[in-house]
Amino acid sequence: MIFKHFITNVKYGLRAVLVLLIILRGISYGADTTLSGDDNNRYISELITKSKELKLADDPYWHIILHYKKNITGGFTSQVDDPAFFFAKKGKHNPEAELEETIRSFFRSKENVIMHPTEKFSARYAWLKEKLEIDTAKIPYDGDTWFSQFYKEINPSTVTLVFPAGFMNNPASMYGHTLLLVESEGGSRLLAKSLNYAAATDDALLPLFVYKGLLGLYKGYYSFLPYYQKIREYSDTEQRDLWEYEIAMTPEEKERMVRHVVEMENIYSDYYFIDENCSYSLLFLIEAAKPETGITDYFWWGVEPVDTLRAAQDKKIVSRRVFRPSLYSKIQFFRSKLNKKEQNFVLGFCKGEHELSDIESLTGDEEKNIIMCDLATDYLKFMAVKKDISQEDYRSRFMAVLTKRNSMGKYDPIKDIPEPVAPDESHESRRFAVETGHSLEGVYSQFAYRQSCHEIMDPDDGYNMNSQIVFGNIQGRYYYDDKRFVLQRFDIVDLVSLPPSDSFFMNPCYVLNTGLIQNISESEKETLAFHLKGNAGLSTLLAEKVQIYFFAGVKSYFNPDYDNNSDILAGGETGILTILGPWKNHIYASAYHAEFGEKHTRLSAGLSERIKITNSVSVLADYSYNKDYSFNWHEFSGKINFYF
Amino acid sequence: MQIKILNYKIFSNILIKKIDILKIIINYIIIIKQEGLMKKSVVILALCFTFVASNVFANNAGIGIGTVLLKGKQGKLMELVATCLNGICGNGTFAITTGTLGYKEGAVIGVNIVDVYVAENMDSLANDIAKGDGEYVDTLAHLMKVENKDAFKDKLHKNFNNIYTSKDVTSKDVVANINKVNS
Numbered sequence: 088m089i090f091k092h093f094i095t096n097v098k099y100g101l102r103a104v105l106v107l108l109i110i111l112r113g114i115s116y117g118a119d120t121t122l123s124g125d126d127n128n129r130y131i132s133e134l135i136t137k138s139k140e141l142k143l144a145d146d147p148y149w150h151i152i153l154h155y156k157k158n159i160t161g162g163f164t165s166q167v168d169d170p171a172f173f174f175a176k177k178g179k180h181n182p183e184a185e186l187e188e189t190i191r192s193f194f195r196s197k198e199n200v201i202m203h204p205t206e207k208f209s210a211r212y213a214w215l216k217e218k219l220e221i222d223t224a225k226i227p228y229d230g231d232t233w234f235s236q237f238y239k240e241i242n243p244s245t246v247t248l249v250f251p252a253g254f255m256n257n258p259a260s261m262y263g264h265t266l267l268l269v270e271s272e273g274g275s276r277l278l279a280k281s282l283n284y285a286a287a288t289d290d291a292l293l294p295l296f297v298y299k300g301l302l303g304l305y306k307g308y309y310s311f312l313p314y315y316q317k318i319r320e321y322s323d324t325e326q327r328d329l330w331e332y333e334i335a336m337t338p339e340e341k342e343r344m345v346r347h348v349v350e351m352e353n354i355y356s357d358y359y360f361i362d363e364n365c366s367y368s369l370l371f372l373i374e375a376a377k378p379e380t381g382i383t384d385y386f387w388w389g390v391e392p393v394d395t396l397r398a399a400q401d402k403k404i405v406s407r408r409v410f411r412p413s414l415y416s417k418i419q420f421f422r423s424k425l426n427k428k429e430q431n432f433v434l435g436f437c438k439g440e441h442e443l444s445d446i447e448s449l450t451g452d453e454e455k456n457i458i459m460c461d462l463a464t465d466y467l468k469f470m471a472v473k474k475d476i477s478q479e480d481y482r483s484r485f486m487a488v489l490t491k492r493n494s495m496g497k498y499d500p501i502k503d504i505p506e507p508v509a510p511d512e513s514h515e516s517r518r519f520a521v522e523t524g525h526s527l528e529g530v531y532s533q534f535a536y537r538q539s540c541h542e543i544m545d546p547d548d549g550y551n552m553n554s555q556i557v558f559g560n561i562q563g564r565y566y567y568d569d570k571r572f573v574l575q576r577f578d579i580v581d582l583v584s585l586p587p588s589d590s591f592f593m594n595p596c597y598v599l600n601t602g603l604i605q606n607i608s609e610s611e612k613e614t615l616a617f618h619l620k621g622n623a624g625l626s627t628l629l630a631e632k633v634q635i636y637f638f639a640g641v642k643s644y645f646n647p648d649y650d651n652n653s654d655i656l657a658g659g660e661t662g663i664l665t666i667l668g669p670w671k672n673h674i675y676a677s678a679y680h681a682e683f684g685e686k687h688t689r690l691s692a693g694l695s696e697r698i699k700i701t702n703s704v705s706v707l708a709d710y711s712y713n714k715d716y717s718f719n720w721h722e723f724s725g726k727i728n729f730y731f
Numbered sequence: 732m733q734i735k736i737l738n739y740k741i742f743s744n745i746l747i748k749k750i751d752i753l754k755i756i757i758n759y760i761i762i763i764k765q766e767g768l769m770k771k772s773v774v775i776l777a778l779c780f781t782f783v784a785s786n787v788f789a790n791n792a793g794i795g796i797g798t799v800l801l802k803g804k805q806g807k808l809m810e811l812v813a814t815c816l817n818g819i820c821g822n823g824t825f826a827i828t829t830g831t832l833g834y835k836e837g838a839v840i841g842v843n844i845v846d847v848y849v850a851e852n853m854d855s856l857a858n859d860i861a862k863g864d865g866e867y868v869d870t871l872a873h874l875m876k877v878e879n880k881d882a883f884k885d886k887l888h889k890n891f892n893n894i895y896t897s898k899d900v901t902s903k904d905v906v907a908n909i910n911k912v913n914s
Contacts, residue, residue, distance in 0.1 A: 275870035278848075315852055315870075464858055482898040485854070489861035493891040497863040 127194050130225050134190050137219050144183035146218075148378050152210045152347055154356070154371055155182055156383075168306075169354045174204070190215065197228035205230025210346035210375060234346070241280075243341045244272040246376075248332040248369070248405075249281070249314075250396055251321040252510055253551050254413070265366040265392045267373075268314055268331070269345075276331075277315040282348065284309050284368040306355035307368060309348070318411070324472050326415035330510055332399055335406035340376040347375035366392035377404060391539060396511040410506045414469055418591065420504045421462035429455065433463045434590060436488070437470060439480060443491050458500045460492040466591065513549025514702055514730040516540040524709075524724025528613055529568040533575060533724075536561050543583055543664070544671060544707060545728070546699040553626075553634055553664050555583035560602075574615060578602040585636055585664075587628045596636060598622035606644040606654060609685060609716050616644035622660065632666040642679055650684035657682070658689075669699035690714040693722070703730045845874050849909075850902035857895055857905075863888035875913070886912055 143149055150156075153172075155163040158180075165172075165179045173179055174188035189211055192204035205212045205228060212230055215221065223229040247268040270279040284307055321327045336344070356368065367390040370383050385398040399405050412420065422430055429449060436443050443463070446456055467485050470476040476484075522533040538559035541550050560578040565571070579602045586594035600620040605613035622640030629635055637659065644654040658679030665672040676692040693711025700706060707726040713719060849856060852867055859865030868884055877883040887894065887909065894908040 273873075275866070275873045277852075277866060277870045278874075313851075315848075315855075461862075468854060485857075486895060486898040489857055489895065490892065492858075493861040493888070497888075499862055499864060 126225075130222075131191055131194060134219050134221065135187050138186055138190065138215075141218060143215070143218055144186045148214060149182060149186065151371070151374050151378050151383075152214065152350065153178075153182065153185065154383075166356055167354060168357045172350075172354045186215075190219075193221070193226050195227070203228045203230055206233050207350065209234050209349045210343060211350070213343075213346055234349070237349075238342065238345060241269065241345060242272040243269050243345060244274065245270045245276075245279075246334045246336050246341065246344065247276075247279070248334060248373075248396065248399060249317075250330045250332070250392060250510055251325070251327040252330060253554070254325050254327040254415070265369055265395055266314075266317060267369045277313070277318070279314040280311050281314045281317045282309055282311055282369065282372065283317075284365045306357065307365070308353070308355050309351050309368070322411060322413045323468060326413045328413045328416055328507070329411040330396075331409040331411060332396060332405045332511075333407040333409070334373065334399065334404050336376055344372050344376035347372055364390060364392075366390055366395040370395055370398070373399075373404070377402075380404060391516055393510050393513065393516070397515070400511050408509060410504075410509070412501070412504055414465055414472070415592075417501060417504070418462060418465050418469060421458050421465065421500065422591065424458050424500065425455065425462065429459055430462075431590070433459050433466065436463055437466050437476075437484065439484070443487055446491065453496055454498055454500070457492070457495050457498050460488055460495065461500060463488045464492065508548040510549045512702070514541075514546050514705075517731050518545070519729045519731065520726055522724050522726035524722065524726075526613075526722050526724075527607060527611065527713075527720050529566050531564045531566045533562055533564045535563070542581075543585075544673060544695060544697045545730075546669070546697075546702070546705055547666060547671070548699075548702075551586075552632070552666065553583075553585040555581065557581035573605065573613075574603065576602065576604040576618075585626045585634065587626050587634055589627060596624045596626045596638065598624075598638060598640065604644070606646070607689070607715050608649075608654075609687070611716075611718055614646055614648060616646040616649075616654070619643050619645075624660075629663070634664045635662070636664075637661050653684065654681055655683055656680060656689060671697040671699075673697075687716045688714075704728065705730075843906075845871070846902065846906055848874055849906050853902055853905070860887045860894060861891055871909075875909075877913070883913065 138144070150163065154166040156166060158164040162180060163182050167173075167179070173185055174192045175181060175184035178185035178188065189204070189208065192208075193212065193215075195204060197203050205226070207230075209230060213234075216223070216231075223231075245268075247270070249266040249268055251264055251266075267282040268276070268279040269282065270276055318329065322329055351372070367383070367386070374380060374382050380402040382398050382402055382404075385401070386394060425433075432441075432446070432449055435441050443460075446459060449459075450456065464485070467476065467481060467488065471478075471481045516537075516539045518535075518537040520533075520535040520537075522535065524531060524533070537557060540556055540558065541554070542557060543553055543555045547553070557578055558580060560576070560581060562575040562577070564573050564575040566573070578600060581600045581602070583596075583598050585596050586592070588594050598620060600618065602618055603615055604618040606616040606618070608614050620640065620642045622638040624636060624638035624640075626634055626636035638661070639659040640657070642656045642658075645652055646654075656679035658677065660675065660677040662673060662675035672694065673696075674694045676690075678688070678690050680686075680688045691711055691713045693709065695707060695709040697705055697707045705728045707728065708724070709726070710721070710723045712721055848871065855865075855867045856871060859868035864884060868887065869880065872880045872883050875883075890908075890912045893912060894905055896904065896908065900908075
C-alpha cells in the first residue's frame with residue numbers, strides 16, 4: 088500500500104491517504120467469515136485436509152513467513168506480536184491452527200474490506216495457492232489481481248542491504264543500523280525505496296527509552312523512505328559512510344520478498360535492542376525471498392547490524408559492494424590532496440574572510456583548483472549541518488563557489504577516493520582473551536569475555552581509528568601465589584571517543600566507563616568496587632596515523648569498606664597512539680589524586696603493543712610503572728585475543 | 732568468599748546460550764543487593780547505566796533508535812506523506828535541512844515528482860550541475876525521461892548561471908529554468 092501510494096501518489100492522492108489512515112486506526116483485514124453456502128464449506132475442509140496431508144504447517148517456508156521460531160518447550164512461537172498478523176486466536180504459538188484459519192480467511196467476502204486477506208497476506212496466499220492448487224474461481228476474491236498490478240508498479244530491480252558505518256563523534260554509532268533498498272527497473276538508486284525497521288515511541292525521557300528498548304516494550308514497524316533522504320540523514324548530517332551490499336536475487340525471489348513486505352506493513356513486533364532489532368527484522372524479508380539461506384537462524388549471541396552483513400557474505404548472496412563516502416570522508420579526502428596553504432585558503436573563504444576570485448593565483452593547476460572548489464562546497468555544507476553559518480551566508484557562498492566551479496573543467500576528483508576496509512571485514516565483536524601477567528597481587532592468569540564490540544587496542548580495520556565501545560566485558564583472574572580466583576573487572580559500558588581536532592574540525596573527546604573493578608587500597612591489596620569514570624579532552628593528529636590526546640576527569644570507586652564508602656580521584660591522562668600496518672603502539676601516562684577521605688595520589692605510565700595476526704586473532708603486551716600511597720610496583724602482561 | 736559467589740553467578744550467566752546484556756545487568760544488581768553492598772551503590776549504578784546508555788543511544792542511530800518514529804505519525808504513512816509533500820509549496824531553497832515545510836492538506840493533488848525531487852535535493856543537484864555530472868543530475872534526467880542524458884547534462888552544465896539565477900532562487904524557479912533550458 089505504501090509502495091503504491093509512493094509511486095502513484097499523484098494519481099491516488101487524498102483517497103490513498105484516507106484509506107491508509109483508516110487502516111492505521113486498526114481495522115481488521117476483512118469482516119467476519121461470510122460464507123455463502125455449503126459449497127464454500129466443503130471446499131474449505133477439502134483444502135484443510137489436503138494441507139494436513141501435505142504437512143504444510145510443518146513446512147519451513149510457513150515458519151519463515153510467519154516468523155515462527157522454536158521455543159524452549161519444543162513448540163513454535165512467532166516473533167511477531169501484533170494480533171492483526173494472526174487469524175487464529177492462538178496463532179502466535181500454533182502454526183497449524185494459524186494455517187487452518189488462514190485458509191478460511193481467504194473465503195471472506197471482499198465487500199466493505201480495505202484489504203482482503205488474499206491481498207494483505209500476499210506471501211501466505213501465493214504459497215498456499217501453489218501448494219494446495221487452490222482454484223481461484225472457487226474463492227470470492229483473488230488478491231493476486233491487485234498484487235500483480237502493484238508489483239508492476241514497483242518493478243523491482245536491485246535489492247541492496249545498506250549499512251551506515253560508525254561516525255567519529257559517537258562511538259555508539261559503531262553499533263550501526265541497516266536498511267534494505269528496493270530499486271525500480273531502469274530507475275536510480277537515489278529514488279530507491281529504503282525499508283527501515285524501527286521502534287515507534289513518543290517517550291521523550293531517554294532513560295525510559297533505553298529500558299523499554301532493552302525490555303522489548305516498544306513496537307517495531309517497517310517504514311519506507313526515498314533513499315536520498317536517508318543519504319542526507321546519514322551521510323551529510325551524521326557524517327557516516329554508507330556501505331551498500333547488493334543482494335543477488337532472481338525475479339521469483341524478488342516477488343516473494345515484495346509479497347512479504349506487503350504482509351509486514353503495519354504489523355508490529357516487540358522491539359529489542361539486542362537481538363530482535365532493526366537489522367535482524369530486515370533479514371526476514373531476505374529469508375522470505377531466499378528460504379534456503381536460513382539467514383535468520385545464523386545468529387547465536389545477539390544480533391549486531393554488522394553481523395547481518397557477515398551473514399549475507401557468508402551465505403554468498405552479496406553480488407556487489409559499493410562505498411558511499413560521508414561528507415566528512417569527502418572533506419578529508421580533498422584535504423589530503425591539498426597543502427596547508429591551499430586548505431587555509433578554502434577555510435578562509437568558507438568563513439567569509441575573503442572572496443574566492445583569486446583562487447587561480449594560488450596555484451595554476453586546474454585540478455587543484457577544482458579540488459579546492461569541491462572542498463569548499465562540502466565544507467560549507469558541513470558548516471550548515473553544524474549550524475556554524477547563517478542561511479544567508481551559506482547561500483551566497485554556496486552559489487559563489489558553484490559558479491566558480493562551473494567555469495572549470497569536468498574533472499571529478501571524488502571518483503578517486505580510496506575505499507576503506509569494509510565493515511564486514513572488520514574483526515568480530517565477541518572477544519575471548521587469555522592473559523598472563525604480574526600485578527600488585529602477584530602472578531596471575533586471566534580469562535576475559537567481551538560481548539561487544541571494539542576496543543582501542545583491537546585491530547582498527549573497518550572501524551573508526553582510535554575509538555572504543557564496549558558493552559559487557561568481564562575478566563576473571565587466578566592468582567597463583569594464594570590460589571585465589573577473583574573477578575578482576577566487569578564493564579557495563581566502556582566508551583572512548585577520540586575524534587581528532589584541527590582547523591577544520593573541532594571535536595571534544597570523552598571517556599565514559601562504569602562497572603565493577605578491583606581498586607588498590609592503602610593496605611597494598613585490591614578490593615572490588617563499583618567504578619564510574621568520566622573524562623573529557625581533546626586530541627589531534629601529529630601525523631596521518633599518530634594521534635595524541637589529553638584528558639581530564641574523575642574516577643570514582645564505591646565500596647562500603649572505604650572511608651565515606653568511596654574513593655574519588657580527580658586528574659588527567661595523556662597518551663600517543665601509533666598505527667603501522669598490523670602493529671599498534673600506545674604510550675600513556677596518568678595522574679590522579681584523591682583529596683577527600685583517604686588522601687592519596689595514583690601515578691601510572693606505561694606502554695602497550697599490539698600485533699594483529701589474523702582477522703580473528705591478535706596479541707598484546709603491556710608494561711606499566713605504578714605508584715600509589717607509599718608504594719610502587721611494576722605491572723606487565725601478555726595477552727591473546729580471539730574474536731568470534 | 733563474597734567475590735567467589737559473585738564470580739560464580741556472573742559466569743553462570745555467560746554460560747547461557749543466548750547471553751544478553753540485560754540479564755547480566757539485572758543479576759548484577761540483584762547480586763550487589765544480596766551481598767549487602769550499600770543500597771546507594773545500586774541506585775548510583777542504575778543511574779549511571781541509564782545516563783551512559785541514554786547518551787549512547789540518544790545522539791545516534793544505534794540500533795534503530797536514531798530512526799525512531801514518532802507516534803501520532805504512526806509511522807510510515809505520515810512520514811511518507813510528509814516526504815512527498817515537502818517542498819511542494821515551492822519555497823525549497825538551498826539548505827540541507829529536512830522537513831521544514833510540513834504537511835498541507837489537499838496539497839497532494841497535482842504534485843509533480845520532479846518538483847519534489849528538486850526541492851528535496853537543491854544543494855546536491857546544484858553541485859552536480861555545476862560539475863556537469865553526478866548521481867543527482869543523472870536521477871533528474873531519469874525523472875524527466877530524458878533520452879540523451881549526456882547532451883542534457885551538458886546543456887544544464889553550460890547554463891548553470893541561467894538555472895541558478897541568484898542565491899535566493901527557489902526550487903520552483905530551478906525547475907522552470909531547467910525546463911526552459913531543456914526545451
